[in-house]
Amino acid sequence: MSHLTIFNESGVPLKQISDASQIAAELNAVGILFKRWTACYAIDNSMSNEDILEAYKEDIDKFVAEGGYQTIDVISMHANHPDKKALRNKFLSEHTHSEDEIRFFVRGQGLFTLHIADKVYAVLCCQNDLISVPAGTPHWFDMSESPEFTAIRFFDNPTGWIANYTGSTIAEKFPLLN
Numbered sequence: 001m002s003h004l005t006i007f008n009e010s011g012v013p014l015k016q017i018s019d020a021s022q023i024a025a026e027l028n029a030v031g032i033l034f035k036r037w038t039a040c041y042a043i044d045n046s047m048s049n050e051d052i053l054e055a056y057k058e059d060i061d062k063f064v065a066e067g068g069y070q071t072i073d074v075i076s077m078h079a080n081h082p083d084k085k086a087l088r089n090k091f092l093s094e095h096t097h098s099e100d101e102i103r104f105f106v107r108g109q110g111l112f113t114l115h116i117a118d119k120v121y122a123v124l125c126c127q128n129d130l131i132s133v134p135a136g137t138p139h140w141f142d143m144s145e146s147p148e149f150t151a152i153r154f155f156d157n158p159t160g161w162i163a164n165y166t167g168s169t170i171a172e173k174f175p176l177l178n
Contacts, residue, residue: 033132049074071155077147095163108149
């Protein structure tokens with residue numbers, strides 16, 4: 001189930017929300033798009049990225065038409081992935097992007113944590129969640145020690161995911177995904 005915890009910068013929880021419409025309202029108020037789509041196709045580890053993109057082609061095409069995205073790909077992680085530790089560490093430090101970071105979770109879950117003004121928003125995204133983190137928003141992502149997720153990613157930039165690390169250690173103060 002999707003979940004949002006809002007913290008102060010010291011790590012003290014201020015609010016917890018599990019209702020998707022309330023999560024969307026809280027995040028929309030600080031410029032983050034969060035909405036529910038329907039992940040209507042069963043995704044498993046045997047499917048290729050091309051199979052997943054084809055299964056969601058209609059939804060992807062609509063979203064691309066609305067936002068003009070140039071690159072769409074799939075990231076899939078599972079507990080036996082050989083690079084899971086290195087990839088997890090790559091995402092755990094606070095960073096920004098020069099474009100929006102958009103993810104539609106079609107399987108599993110991941111924890112996006114956003115540092116906005118003097119608050120930290122930990123968003124547990126699950127199957128059916130679409131989140132768009134605007135360009136320049138400091139954040140980090142945790143997929144857990146035993147990752148299990150598949151997400152469709154949308155990019156404005158044809159080169160894809162490029163992180164600009166902030167050098168801050170704030171991410172170390174907040175809970176990781178169990």
